[in-house]
Amino acid sequence: MLMLYKAQNDSTLKFHVKSVVESRPPDEFIRAGFRKAPALQITDDEGVAHEDDIVDYLERYAPRREYDDDAEDAVADLFRVFACYIKEANKDERALNTELLRLEKHLMSRGTRFLSADEPRAIDCLILPRLHSLRVAGRVSSFHFEKEIENLGPKRL
Numbered sequence: 001m002l003m004l005y006k007a008q009n010d011s012t013l014k015f016h017v018k019s020v021v022e023s024r025p026p027d028e029f030i031r032a033g034f035r036k037a038p039a040l041q042i043t044d045d046e047g048v049a050h051e052d053d054i055v056d057y058l059e060r061y062a063p064r065r066e067y068d069d070d071a072e073d074a075v076a077d078l079f080r081v082f083a084c085y086i087k088e089a090n091k092d093e094r095a096l097n098t099e100l101l102r103l104e105k106h107l108m109s110r111g112t113r114f115l116s117a118d119e120p121r122a123i124d125c126l127i128l129p130r131l132h133s134l135r136v137a138g139r140v141s142s143f144h145f146e147k148e149i150e151n152l153g154p155k156r157l
Helices: 002-009 027-031 051-058 069-075 078-086 093-110 122-140
Strands: none
Touching: 069 093, 069 122, 078 093, 078 122
């Protein structure tokens, strides 16, 4: 996500995204020495296949990773509570709605498009796909977002 955003604003950054069926990878994937996705081929001779190495490489193009304690606190327990709800360890919607409201309050107090700024940061790249998963899984399990949760609507996802 961060690379797509950067590519829109930096004409020198060029890349191609290719989907790979792992059971039938294309020849170029095999020739590059990759065994599984995700993989990042930088040049004909250089590639990265471990997820942590990919993140490290991509972060060279990102703004300096700034930690925002308030943003981290706002999402600290959200996915733990969500996992408990989905696994039916706790079917009470109040705990999940409490965490979502906590995130909502953070977004409203900041007044920014994302958790820490008006452009995505590392924490946003981690959280936004998870929020989308939460929304999809919530529909499957008939979870209802409270009406007070406005900033987590379509403009965020």
